[in-house]
Amino acid sequence: MSSQDSDLDVLIVGAGVVGAAIAARLSLLDAKVAVIERRHDIADETSKSNSGITATGWTLPAGGLEARLVCASNPHWEDVCRQLGVPFRRCGMVAIARTAEDAERIPQLVRNAEANGVKVRALTPEEVVAAAPHATPASAGGIEVPAEGVIDSIRLTIGYGELAATNGVRFHFGEPLLSATAAGNEVVTVRTPKQVLRPRFIINAAGLGADTVSRILDCEDFEITARRGEWLLLDREFGRRVPRILTMMPTERTHGIMVIPTAHGTCLLGPTAEDLDNKHDRSTSAHVLDGVLRECRTLMPGIDERFVIKTFSGLRPHSRRTYRIERSAVMRNVIQVAGIRSTGVSGSLGIADYVLGLIEQAGFSRPAKSSFAASLGYPLPFCDTLDCEAAAASPLGRTVVCACEKVTAAEIHRSLTSPLPARSISGIAKRTHATWGRCQGSACLSGVSFIASLYLGGEPWELPLGEPGSALGVAQARHV
Amino acid sequence: MSSVVIAGAGQRGLICAGELAAAGTDVVVVERLPHPGGQEPERSTARLAKAALRAGARFVLGTLAVQYDGTVVDVLGVDGAGSLPCGALVVATGSRPATRGELGITGDRCAGVVPGSAALHLTQAGVLLGHRPLVAGSGAFAAHCAHVQLAAGASEVTMTLPARAAGVVRVPTGVRVFAGYRVASVHGNSRVEAAVLHRESGPSEGEGEPRRPEGQSLTGDGEPQRIAVDALILAAGMQPMRNIEGAITERDGVFFCQSEGEDRGEQRASTAAAATCSLVLAALAVGQSSVRSAGMT
Numbered sequence: 001m002s003s004q005d006s007d008l009d010v011l012i013v014g015a016g017v018v019g020a021a022i023a024a025r026l027s028l029l030d031a032k033v034a035v036i037e038r039r040h041d042i043a044d045e046t047s048k049s050n051s052g053i054t055a056t057g058w059t060l061p062a063g064g065l066e067a068r069l070v071c072a073s074n075p076h077w078e079d080v081c082r083q084l085g086v087p088f089r090r091c092g093m094v095a096i097a098r099t100a101e102d103a104e105r106i107p108q109l110v111r112n113a114e115a116n117g118v119k120v121r122a123l124t125p126e127e128v129v130a131a132a133p134h135a136t137p138a139s140a141g142g143i144e145v146p147a148e149g150v151i152d153s154i155r156l157t158i159g160y161g162e163l164a165a166t167n168g169v170r171f172h173f174g175e176p177l178l179s180a181t182a183a184g185n186e187v188v189t190v191r192t193p194k195q196v197l198r199p200r201f202i203i204n205a206a207g208l209g210a211d212t213v214s215r216i217l218d219c220e221d222f223e224i225t226a227r228r229g230e231w232l233l234l235d236r237e238f239g240r241r242v243p244r245i246l247t248m249m250p251t252e253r254t255h256g257i258m259v260i261p262t263a264h265g266t267c268l269l270g271p272t273a274e275d276l277d278n279k280h281d282r283s284t285s286a287h288v289l290d291g292v293l294r295e296c297r298t299l300m301p302g303i304d305e306r307f308v309i310k311t312f313s314g315l316r317p318h319s320r321r322t323y324r325i326e327r328s329a330v331m332r333n334v335i336q337v338a339g340i341r342s343t344g345v346s347g348s349l350g351i352a353d354y355v356l357g358l359i360e361q362a363g364f365s366r367p368a369k370s371s372f373a374a375s376l377g378y379p380l381p382f383c384d385t386l387d388c389e390a391a392a393a394s395p396l397g398r399t400v401v402c403a404c405e406k407v408t409a410a411e412i413h414r415s416l417t418s419p420l421p422a423r424s425i426s427g428i429a430k431r432t433h434a435t436w437g438r439c440q441g442s443a444c445l446s447g448v449s450f451i452a453s454l455y456l457g458g459e460p461w462e463l464p465l466g467e468p469g470s471a472l473g474v475a476q477a478r479h480v
Numbered sequence: 481m482s483s484v485v486i487a488g489a490g491q492r493g494l495i496c497a498g499e500l501a502a503a504g505t506d507v508v509v510v511e512r513l514p515h516p517g518g519q520e521p522e523r524s525t526a527r528l529a530k531a532a533l534r535a536g537a538r539f540v541l542g543t544l545a546v547q548y549d550g551t552v553v554d555v556l557g558v559d560g561a562g563s564l565p566c567g568a569l570v571v572a573t574g575s576r577p578a579t580r581g582e583l584g585i586t587g588d589r590c591a592g593v594v595p596g597s598a599a600l601h602l603t604q605a606g607v608l609l610g611h612r613p614l615v616a617g618s619g620a621f622a623a624h625c626a627h628v629q630l631a632a633g634a635s636e637v638t639m640t641l642p643a644r645a646a647g648v649v650r651v652p653t654g655v656r657v658f659a660g661y662r663v664a665s666v667h668g669n670s671r672v673e674a675a676v677l678h679r680e681s682g683p684s685e686g687e688g689e690p691r692r693p694e695g696q697s698l699t700g701d702g703e704p705q706r707i708a709v710d711a712l713i714l715a716a717g718m719q720p721m722r723n724i725e726g727a728i729t730e731r732d733g734v735f736f737c738q739s740e741g742e743d744r745g746e747q748r749a750s751t752a753a754a755a756t757c758s759l760v761l762a763a764l765a766v767g768q769s770s771v772r773s774a775g776m777t
Contacts, residue, residue, distance in 0.1 A: 232581075237728040283667070284586045310581040312589055386547055386725065388554050388561030398558055400544040403512060403723040408556075438728075439721060440579040442595030442714075446602050461607040469670035470591035474710060477608035477632035 008032050009366065010359065011190065011199035013177055013213050015039075016047040017153060017344045018337055018351055019205035020160035025352035027167035028374075029366040034199075035161075035169060036192055038176035038209065040467055041427045042420055043157035046207050046344065048430060049231070049282075049314030051271065052262055054088070054149040055346040059250045062115035066323040069350030070343050071116055077149055080349065084159030085378025086152055087263035093148035093245035094123070094132040096139045096299055102249040103140040109249070110143060120145050132244050134259075134300050148245055152263045153345045154430045158420060159376060160348070165419035166373045173423070174468070177206075180217050186333045187217055201359050203335045208279050208317045210338035219328040224338065226279040227318040229271025230288050231311065235438055238307035239267040246299040255342070257295040259303070264384060264433070269296045269303070275318060282313045309438055316342050323347075325354060327362055335359060378414075382406050383433065401451070402444040404437025412448065416455040426466040428452060482567025482764050485510060485553045486537075487545040487724055490518025491746060492737045493572030494528035495753035496760075500570075501535035503761055508564055510555055514542040518574050524746050545569075547725035550733055567767060568760045571720075571727055572737045572753075578717035583616060585712075587665030592672035596625045596715030603632045610711025614675050615639040616663040619649055619742035622715035627652040629713070638709060640716075642680055658705065666712050675712060677705040718742060735760050 010026055012019045015037035026033045039045060054077050057070035081088035097103040106122050113120040121144045128135050128142040135142075165171060175192035182188055190197050206213040211224040239261055248256035253273075260268040270292050289311050297303050319339040328334040335358050337351065344351075382391050383406040391397040396410035415422045415431035422428045425435065425448060434448050435441035441448070449472060453460045461473030484500050486493045489511035501507040509516075509532065516539065517525035533539070543557025552563040577596040585593075594602065594609055602609065615626045617639050626637045630652060638656045641649060646659035664678040720738035727734045737756040739748065 235728070236725070280669075283588045283665075286584060286586050286664075289586070308581050310579065311586065386554065388546055388556040391556055392561040398556060398560060399542075400512070400546070400556060403544055406544075406546065406725075438579075438723065439576050440581070440595060442576040442579070442597045443721065445595060445598035446605065449602065449607075450605065460602070460605055465591035467670060471671070472591065472594075472602065473607035473609050474611055475608040475633070477603050477606050479606075480603060480628055480631045 006195065006197050008034050008197055008199040009364070010201045010203060011036065011197055012203045012205055014204070014206035014209070015042040015161060015171060015173070016045060016205065016207045017043065017157040017160070017348050018207070018340055019203070020157045020164065021348035021352040022203055022205060022337070022355050023164035023169045024160040025356055027164040027169045028368055028372050030369050031366040033164070033169045034197065035164070035171045036175045036177060037171065037173050040174050040423055040464070041430070042161045042171065042173075043154045043430060044466070046314065046316050047157045048154050049312060050153055050316065050342070050345065051258065051260055051268065052150050052153045053245065053260065053346065054151050055343055056118045056145055056147045057116050057343075057346070058113035058118040058120055058145050059109065059255070060116060060343075062112055064323070065325065066343060066347065067116050069323070069347040069354055071118070072350035072353070073347055074147060076349055077151065081151065081156070083375035084156065084163060085376055085380060086155045086159050087380060087384050088149060088151045089261070089263055090147060090149040091244050091261055093145040093247060094128060094135055095143045095145070095247045095249055096128060096135055097141045097249050098139060098298055100140050105249055106141055106143060113143075113145070118145065119147065132246060134241055134243065135246055136299060136301055150245070150261060150263045151345065156345060156348075158431060159378075162376055162419040163373060166376070167369065171420060177213055177216050182218060182331060185331055187331050201333050201335065201362065201364055203337055203355060203359075205337045207340070207344075208315060210317065210336070214336065214338065217331055217334055219330045219334050220336065222319060222321070222324065222338065224317045224319045226276045226315040228274045228276055228281065228313050228315055230284050230292060230313045231268055231270035232289060232292060233309045233312070234267040234269065234307040235309055236265040238304060239265045242267045242300070248299065257292060257299075259296050259300045264381075266309070269293065271314065276315070279315065282315060284311050284313050310440060325351065325358070327358055332362065335362075381433070382408050382411065401447050402432070402434035402437060404439050404443070405433040407432045407434040409451070412451055416452065422452075423456065424464040424466050424470075425449060425452060425472070482506070482767060483508060483565050484568045484570060484760060484764070485545065485564050485566040486570040486572055487553075488518065488572035488574060489516035489529070489539065489541070490572060490574050491524065491528065491749040492739075492753050492756075493570070494525065494532050495750055496570050496572060496737055496757055497532035497537040498528060498535050499753065499757040500760060501532060501537040503757070505761070505764065507532075507537040508540060509537055510540045510543050510545045510553070510564070512542075512544045514558070516541070545724045548727045548734065550726075550731075553724070566733070568733055568735060568763055569724070569727055570735045570737055570756060570760060571722065571724060573721045573723065575718045575739045576721045577621065577714050578719050580714060582719065583663065583714065583716055585616070585663050585665060587667050587676070588669070590666065590668040590672050591670060592668070592711040593666060594711065594713055596621060596713050599625060599713045599715075600628060603628050608633050609713065610634060610672070610709065612636045612638070612709050613711035613713055614663065614707070614709040615713045616716045617641050617645075617649075618716040618718070619645050620744070621718060621742065623649050623651050625713050625715040626655045630654060638707065640677060661705070663712065664704070672710055672712055673708065675707055675709050677707065679704070733763070
């Protein structure tokens, strides 16, 4: 690699929803931008297992940066999702007071929402059921938040990334930040296992790893821990009964457990909030999941666990200080974008604009590109439209590979050939939902694997499920 | 006369097609794969398919029944998109092993957890799923999966079976069996490294000691067991495969003809198909009479 290749205007560390949104924003400028990501794919940690809620910010401390950036993002979801081909529904939320004490907090929460400019309505128990027919009739009242929505957060993150890549941003996967050199109060070079880069500005959007990245860059010392949330995913057949998000009355600490209609029509129950002493344990346990079901039934009686498709857990970053988005006081060409706890998706548009403002204040100045892509032109997933005529327009669109999630061969082909292509089975699943439906791949895992090995090369048994080391098999099988 | 759409050209779908067509019904069979027979073609397929054709059933192959709205079935396949008028929809889309979620297997989401049906296809294609795979089983399908893993080159194959199945299922020689156990959780970083087995709970508990299958080694003393394995093949609790939107659960005009649990074989299929056909014909007769009476008033 020539030194010219390694010279960058901006290096973004982390390809989660925040890093990808910043990449998309910067890709509209005439600047040389790259992203390094330690995992093998975009949207592969917090951004792949979260609630998918696009929050309004109605519960956030009024006037804070988090509230500001979430509120700034919220009006734009319809446009952005059209541009990036991302499933989205502004379905609304009803927060339910389960006790008289809960109900006493309604006026204060309404005032907070109004201070953030979010339209909400206090509800009597009768109005709760009118606003959300699936909600418990035994509430003590509630709050309706019409502008809350649900999005496919993985497709959003990939959409940001592919827009950025289309506009020239380079993504380097499987490349953790290993070390850095500095001169005075500026970082000069950063090293990954594969290259040395010389960025003018560095943006630390490393999510769960932001504390490590900050230390490697010799910047502020802070701690990010992992908070685990366990989830249950229910079939679309059940999701049809869930028109709006149901949540408990939020407390200062947590939003609590929710019943969430997903952008694809399925239903999510969760999350729990358990602080871990490591950053990798994504296990689930039966008693925790039983607790989720029990809590959710206090919001919505009649939750039928026969519709559970899968259970999983996600890790979200937790830190004492939230939304640490600022120019580092130690290394003046580093922008910290850390402690984005649970509103990374919801705040991503506002964060990207805010970060651009910060690097401009630090002396970065670039005009807009003379021409750039503003949208990807992707259709919505076939599963969301079930428009057979449209699917049949292309030959590959006529073969449905995953019958549960209605994923066509055309969609799998695109996932493997797009600007940021899938490099694993989970990469295909993240982009298409193939193998993620009711039968969890019992019918299509083999077919998806065969298609993937055609594109990715290698022996079929070596095909990774996700990260290196997660191969489908262990060796060549004897002929049976 | 109203049309009947049959989704699935496996054993049950083909028998239904033959019987309903022979009864004078307009029958269209929609099959996802490019050939009849279902996922596991059986010797009887050709005979049953010919009988259905002779009786007048039409076949649309390489085509998926996508959704049913009560009057038409939208289909998408190699010949393009279409809508089939449908007075009754027979769902004969076969069965599948229960998913990890359905089996309540918690723990890590690591690689190496594979549905049994996919495991069979992958193994045939040259993928050895594990040197020491564990097969979560409930009956004959699991025994078949275990057999295939041994034949493919696995060095040690372990299997769980409910106590009630242990003496009934013919377990391949060389397979270690934990009878009366279920898989509770799997653990591992990138790939499966271990599984925890619990004594099964539920209806089969309290049936006394598991019967020792003749000539088989039987492991486990009733306590939870943690065993080292490098793959988990899900082959327990066969469930009906349902993927036609609008026909996932019971509704008017939809008739499910799918095996439950381990009841397989042509004899069982014939009995089930006959029952489905009489329900369909009765429903069509009622539908016709209501149309007729509506026309008279």
